[in-house]
Every structure is written in C-alpha cells, then in structure tokens.
Amino acid sequence: KMLNNMILQGRFVKDLELKYTKNDTAVCSFVLAWSEKYGEKEQTLFLNCVAYKNNAEFITKYFKKGDMVAIEGKLISRSYEDKEGQKKYVTELIVDRVHFCGNKKDKEEAKEYIEEDLPF
Numbered sequence: 001k002m003l004n005n006m007i008l009q010g011r012f013v014k015d016l017e018l019k020y021t022k023n024d025t026a027v028c029s030f031v032l033a034w035s036e037k038y039g040e041k042e043q044t045l046f047l048n049c050v051a052y053k054n055n056a057e058f059i060t061k062y063f064k065k066g067d068m069v070a071i072e073g074k075l076i077s078r079s080y081e082d083k084e085g086q087k088k089y090v091t092e093l094i095v096d097r098v099h100f101c102g103n104k105k106d107k108e109e110a111k112e113y114i115e116e117d118l119p120f
Contacts, residue, residue: 006093008047009070009101010034018060028056032071032093049073051095059098068102071095 010032019027028051035044049071051059063069073095082088 004074005072006075007070007072008032008034008093009068010047011068012063012065013046015065016060016063018056026053026056027051028059030059032069048090048092049095050092051098055095055098059095062100070099070101072097072099 011034013031013033016028016030019029021027030049030051031046032049033044033046035042037043059069071093073093075091075093077089077091079087079089
C-alpha cells in the first residue's frame with residue numbers, strides 16, 4: 001500500500017457554499033491558497049479541495065473567505081469530458097481532517113487572497 005497523505009495550511013479564496021448530492025450527502029468544494037518562497041521570489045499557489053459529510057458542514061459553518069485553515073487529506077486526480085466533449089483533468093485534495101489556525105490579525109492580512117487572483 002502506498003502513502004497518500006497531504007497536510008496543507010492556507011486561506012480560503014472564495015466564500016464557502018454547502019451543497020447536497022441526490023443522496024443527501026453534504027459537499028463543500030473550495031480553493032485553498034498558500035505562498036511559497038523560492039530565493040527572493042514568492043509565489044502564491046492554489047489547490048482545489050473537496051470535503052464531504054461532517055467535514056463539509058463543519059467548514060461551511062466555521063470558516064469564510066480569507067480565513068486560514070490547516071487541512072489533511074488525500075490527493076487525487078481524475079478526468080471527465082466537458083460539454084464540448086474535451087477531456088479535462090482535475091487534481092484535488094479530498095479532505096479528511098480540518099484544523100483551526102491563525103488569528104484576527106491574520107484575517108486582516110488575508111486581503112491578498114481574493115477571487116480575482118485565481119489563475120483559472
């Protein structure tokens with residue numbers, strides 16, 4: 001068995017929305033942003049994440065755009081066909097655990113992570 005566990009600390013870049021599947025399973029899809037420094041350059045990175053059931057409900061109840069969070073989960077890749085029949089590939093983190101982190105001062109500094117900054 002191979003190891004697939006990722007821990008990531010970042011900020012939510014959009015407002016969170018709780019949805020339910022046809023089977024009444026709670027789902028929350030979101031994008032997390034974090035910064036990496038390479039020498040003198042700093043780069044902001046983004047990752048699509050999905051939380052289900054209790055994790056989805058917890059995230060949408062206690063977090064909002066700009067909040068810092070630490071999440072743990074499994075990285076997956078999948079493909080699908082879009083409306084035009086083009087094959088699309090997606091990599092996302094399936095959330096297993098959610099942790100509070102940061103403070104009010106951090107929220108003030110979070111203004112750099114806004115929806116318009118998304119590269120996609």
